[in-house]
Amino acid sequence: DQQVKQNSPSLSVQEGRISILNCDYTNSMFDYFLWYKKYPAEGPTFLISISSIKDKNEDGRFTVFLNKSAKHLSLHIVPSQPGDSAVYFCAASDLGSGGGADGLTFGKGTHLIIQP
Amino acid sequence: DTAVSQTPKYLVTQMGNDKSIKCEQNLGHDTMYWYKQDSKKFLKIMFSYNNKELIINETVPNRFSPKSPDKAHLNLHINSLELGDSAVYFCASSQAATDTQYFGPGTRLTVL
Numbered sequence: 001d002q003q004v005k006q007n008s009p010s011l012s013v014q015e016g017r018i019s020i021l022n023c024d025y026t027n028s029m030f031d032y033f034l035w036y037k038k039y040p041a042e043g044p045t046f047l048i049s050i051s052s053i054k055d056k057n058e059d060g061r062f063t064v065f066l067n068k069s070a071k072h073l074s075l076h077i078v079p080s081q082p083g084d085s086a087v088y089f090c091a092a093s094d095l096g097s098g099g100g101a102d103g104l105t106f107g108k109g110t111h112l113i114i115q116p
Numbered sequence: 117d118t119a120v121s122q123t124p125k126y127l128v129t130q131m132g133n134d135k136s137i138k139c140e141q142n143l144g145h146d147t148m149y150w151y152k153q154d155s156k157k158f159l160k161i162m163f164s165y166n167n168k169e170l171i172i173n174e175t176v177p178n179r180f181s182p183k184s185p186d187k188a189h190l191n192l193h194i195n196s197l198e199l200g201d202s203a204v205y206f207c208a209s210s211q212a213a214t215d216t217q218y219f220g221p222g223t224r225l226t227v228l
Contacts, residue, residue: 034216043120043206043219044159089159095214103149103161103173104217 003027004092006107014115019077021110023090026071030092034104035064035075038087047088048075051095077112085114119143120220122207128226129197136183137192137223139207148190149208149217150182159206165190197227 005024013019021035031052036044050057050064050073057064063076077084091104120141129135141148150162163182164171170182179195194201207220 032214036219041221043208043221046216046218049216091159103151103164104159105161106159108157 004107010111021075029094032093036089122220141209145209151206153204
Protein backbone atom coordinates (compact mmCIF):
# COMPACT_ATOMS: atom_id res chain seq x y z
CA ASP A 1 0.00 0.00 0.00
CA GLN A 2 1.92 3.00 -1.30
CA GLN A 3 0.92 6.09 0.59
CA VAL A 4 3.36 8.28 -1.33
CA LYS A 5 3.64 7.79 -5.07
CA GLN A 6 6.06 9.12 -7.62
CA ASN A 7 4.71 7.78 -10.88
CA SER A 8 7.62 8.85 -13.09
CA PRO A 9 10.64 6.60 -12.53
CA SER A 10 12.75 8.94 -14.66
CA LEU A 11 12.66 12.37 -16.22
CA SER A 12 15.00 13.89 -18.78
CA VAL A 13 15.29 17.69 -19.05
CA GLN A 14 17.56 19.95 -21.02
CA GLU A 15 20.01 22.13 -19.12
CA GLY A 16 18.58 25.58 -18.45
CA ARG A 17 14.97 24.44 -18.68
CA ILE A 18 12.51 23.82 -15.85
CA SER A 19 12.36 20.39 -14.19
CA ILE A 20 9.04 19.45 -12.64
CA LEU A 21 8.89 16.40 -10.39
CA ASN A 22 5.52 15.18 -9.18
CA CYS A 23 4.34 13.36 -6.09
CA ASP A 24 0.91 12.14 -4.99
CA TYR A 25 -0.15 10.94 -1.56
CA THR A 26 -3.17 9.10 -0.25
CA ASN A 27 -2.99 9.62 3.52
CA SER A 28 -4.95 12.76 4.36
CA MET A 29 -3.24 12.86 7.78
CA PHE A 30 0.08 13.83 6.21
CA ASP A 31 0.83 17.44 7.03
CA TYR A 32 4.53 17.85 6.35
CA PHE A 33 6.25 17.10 3.06
CA LEU A 34 9.89 16.98 2.09
CA TRP A 35 12.01 16.48 -0.99
CA TYR A 36 15.32 14.68 -0.77
CA LYS A 37 18.00 14.38 -3.42
CA LYS A 38 20.16 11.30 -3.66
CA TYR A 39 23.36 10.63 -5.58
CA PRO A 40 24.55 7.04 -6.15
CA ALA A 41 26.24 5.48 -3.12
CA GLU A 42 25.26 8.40 -0.88
CA GLY A 43 22.46 8.98 1.59
CA PRO A 44 19.46 11.18 0.79
CA THR A 45 20.16 14.89 1.23
CA PHE A 46 17.41 17.20 2.43
CA LEU A 47 16.41 19.73 -0.23
CA ILE A 48 13.23 21.57 0.70
CA SER A 49 10.08 21.07 2.74
CA ILE A 50 6.56 22.43 3.05
CA SER A 51 3.96 22.22 5.75
CA SER A 52 0.29 21.76 4.97
CA ILE A 53 -0.54 25.30 6.06
CA LYS A 54 1.29 26.60 3.01
CA ASP A 55 0.83 26.00 -0.69
CA LYS A 56 4.25 27.13 -1.84
CA ASN A 57 7.79 27.26 -0.50
CA GLU A 58 10.73 28.62 -2.41
CA ASP A 59 14.47 28.28 -1.85
CA GLY A 60 16.70 29.57 -4.62
CA ARG A 61 16.17 27.51 -7.75
CA PHE A 62 13.86 25.09 -5.92
CA THR A 63 10.15 25.62 -5.35
CA VAL A 64 7.72 23.13 -3.86
CA PHE A 65 3.99 23.47 -4.52
CA LEU A 66 1.34 21.72 -2.46
CA ASN A 67 -2.25 21.13 -3.57
CA LYS A 68 -3.97 19.62 -0.54
CA SER A 69 -7.32 19.05 -2.19
CA ALA A 70 -5.66 17.02 -4.92
CA LYS A 71 -3.17 15.45 -2.49
CA HIS A 72 -0.42 16.42 -4.87
CA LEU A 73 2.88 18.17 -4.57
CA SER A 74 5.51 19.09 -7.07
CA LEU A 75 9.11 20.22 -7.06
CA HIS A 76 10.18 22.80 -9.63
CA ILE A 77 13.84 23.33 -10.41
CA VAL A 78 14.66 26.31 -12.59
CA PRO A 79 16.99 26.65 -14.30
CA SER A 80 18.07 23.00 -14.31
CA GLN A 81 21.80 22.38 -14.03
CA PRO A 82 23.91 19.28 -14.73
CA GLY A 83 24.59 18.85 -11.01
CA ASP A 84 20.87 18.42 -10.45
CA SER A 85 21.04 14.96 -12.06
CA ALA A 86 20.13 12.62 -9.21
CA VAL A 87 17.24 10.62 -7.78
CA TYR A 88 14.64 12.78 -6.06
CA PHE A 89 12.52 11.33 -3.27
CA CYS A 90 9.27 12.80 -2.06
CA ALA A 91 8.56 12.10 1.63
CA ALA A 92 5.67 12.81 3.97
CA SER A 93 5.04 12.87 7.68
CA ASP A 94 2.06 13.10 10.00
CA LEU A 95 3.28 15.63 12.56
CA GLY A 96 -0.12 15.97 14.16
CA SER A 97 -0.06 12.45 15.56
CA GLY A 98 3.32 12.58 17.23
CA GLY A 99 5.55 13.74 14.50
CA GLY A 100 8.29 12.08 12.59
CA ALA A 101 8.81 9.55 15.33
CA ASP A 102 6.95 7.17 13.06
CA GLY A 103 9.48 7.97 10.38
CA LEU A 104 9.04 9.52 7.01
CA THR A 105 7.02 7.76 4.32
CA PHE A 106 8.93 7.87 1.07
CA GLY A 107 7.97 7.63 -2.57
CA LYS A 108 9.94 5.38 -4.86
CA GLY A 109 11.96 8.23 -6.34
CA THR A 110 12.32 9.88 -9.75
CA HIS A 111 15.64 9.79 -11.54
CA LEU A 112 16.21 13.24 -13.00
CA ILE A 113 18.66 13.47 -15.88
CA ILE A 114 19.80 16.90 -17.01
CA GLN A 115 21.05 16.85 -20.56
CA PRO A 116 23.56 19.42 -21.84
CA ASP B 117 32.71 17.30 8.81
CA THR B 118 30.38 14.36 8.37
CA ALA B 119 27.08 14.99 10.13
CA VAL B 120 25.70 11.43 10.12
CA SER B 121 28.18 8.62 9.54
CA GLN B 122 27.77 4.88 9.21
CA THR B 123 30.23 2.00 9.27
CA PRO B 124 30.85 -0.13 7.41
CA LYS B 125 29.84 1.16 3.99
CA TYR B 126 29.73 -2.37 2.61
CA LEU B 127 29.08 -5.58 4.51
CA VAL B 128 29.11 -9.04 2.94
CA THR B 129 28.32 -11.99 5.17
CA GLN B 130 26.92 -15.51 5.26
CA MET B 131 23.39 -16.54 6.18
CA GLY B 132 22.96 -17.22 9.87
CA ASN B 133 25.64 -14.81 11.01
CA ASP B 134 25.11 -11.93 13.47
CA LYS B 135 26.29 -8.49 12.40
CA SER B 136 26.14 -4.87 13.52
CA ILE B 137 26.06 -1.57 11.65
CA LYS B 138 27.20 1.51 13.51
CA CYS B 139 25.74 5.00 13.23
CA GLU B 140 26.99 8.21 14.73
CA GLN B 141 25.70 11.77 14.44
CA ASN B 142 27.57 14.89 15.50
CA LEU B 143 24.62 17.24 15.09
CA GLY B 144 23.49 17.09 18.70
CA HIS B 145 20.15 15.65 17.59
CA ASP B 146 17.82 13.94 20.02
CA THR B 147 16.17 11.44 17.71
CA MET B 148 17.76 8.81 15.47
CA TYR B 149 16.29 6.42 12.93
CA TRP B 150 17.06 3.37 10.84
CA TYR B 151 15.61 2.93 7.37
CA LYS B 152 15.86 0.02 4.95
CA GLN B 153 15.94 0.53 1.18
CA ASP B 154 14.96 -2.72 -0.46
CA SER B 155 15.52 -4.02 -3.97
CA LYS B 156 12.47 -2.13 -5.19
CA LYS B 157 14.12 1.09 -3.98
CA PHE B 158 11.52 1.80 -1.30
CA LEU B 159 12.92 3.53 1.78
CA LYS B 160 11.03 2.26 4.82
CA ILE B 161 11.33 3.20 8.46
CA MET B 162 12.51 0.45 10.78
CA PHE B 163 13.03 2.23 14.10
CA SER B 164 13.03 5.65 15.63
CA TYR B 165 14.68 6.25 18.98
CA ASN B 166 15.35 9.02 21.43
CA ASN B 167 16.44 8.76 25.02
CA LYS B 168 12.87 8.28 26.07
CA GLU B 169 11.24 6.07 23.56
CA LEU B 170 11.85 3.39 20.98
CA ILE B 171 9.28 3.09 18.22
CA ILE B 172 9.45 -0.05 16.14
CA ASN B 173 7.85 -0.59 12.77
CA GLU B 174 5.69 -3.65 13.34
CA THR B 175 6.90 -5.26 10.12
CA VAL B 176 10.51 -5.44 11.33
CA PRO B 177 11.52 -8.95 12.50
CA ASN B 178 12.74 -9.17 16.08
CA ARG B 179 16.10 -10.36 14.74
CA PHE B 180 16.77 -6.65 14.27
CA SER B 181 17.53 -4.62 17.37
CA PRO B 182 18.77 -1.06 17.77
CA LYS B 183 21.28 -0.35 20.50
CA SER B 184 22.10 3.15 21.69
CA PRO B 185 25.17 3.50 23.93
CA ASP B 186 24.62 7.28 24.04
CA LYS B 187 22.62 10.03 22.39
CA ALA B 188 25.01 10.34 19.45
CA HIS B 189 24.95 6.67 18.48
CA LEU B 190 22.31 4.23 17.32
CA ASN B 191 23.72 0.91 16.17
CA LEU B 192 21.73 -1.74 14.34
CA HIS B 193 22.28 -5.32 15.39
CA ILE B 194 20.99 -8.16 13.25
CA ASN B 195 20.84 -11.77 14.41
CA SER B 196 20.65 -14.87 12.21
CA LEU B 197 20.95 -13.02 8.93
CA GLU B 198 18.72 -14.15 6.06
CA LEU B 199 19.00 -13.66 2.31
CA GLY B 200 16.08 -11.22 2.38
CA ASP B 201 18.00 -8.92 4.71
CA SER B 202 20.18 -7.88 1.78
CA ALA B 203 19.49 -4.17 1.28
CA VAL B 204 20.92 -0.73 1.87
CA TYR B 205 20.41 0.48 5.43
CA PHE B 206 20.33 4.20 6.18
CA CYS B 207 20.69 5.87 9.52
CA ALA B 208 19.14 9.33 10.05
CA SER B 209 18.77 11.87 12.82
CA SER B 210 16.67 14.91 13.66
CA GLN B 211 16.60 17.49 16.44
CA ALA B 212 13.16 16.38 17.46
CA ALA B 213 10.72 13.86 16.11
CA THR B 214 8.97 16.68 14.27
CA ASP B 215 12.03 18.03 12.52
CA THR B 216 13.72 17.39 9.20
CA GLN B 217 15.76 14.21 9.16
CA TYR B 218 19.35 14.06 7.97
CA PHE B 219 20.67 10.84 6.51
CA GLY B 220 23.92 8.93 6.64
CA PRO B 221 25.60 7.55 3.50
CA GLY B 222 24.10 4.10 3.82
CA THR B 223 25.45 0.59 4.41
CA ARG B 224 25.00 -1.98 1.66
CA LEU B 225 24.45 -5.36 3.30
CA THR B 226 24.76 -8.47 1.16
CA VAL B 227 23.84 -11.83 2.66
CA LEU B 228 25.15 -14.87 0.76
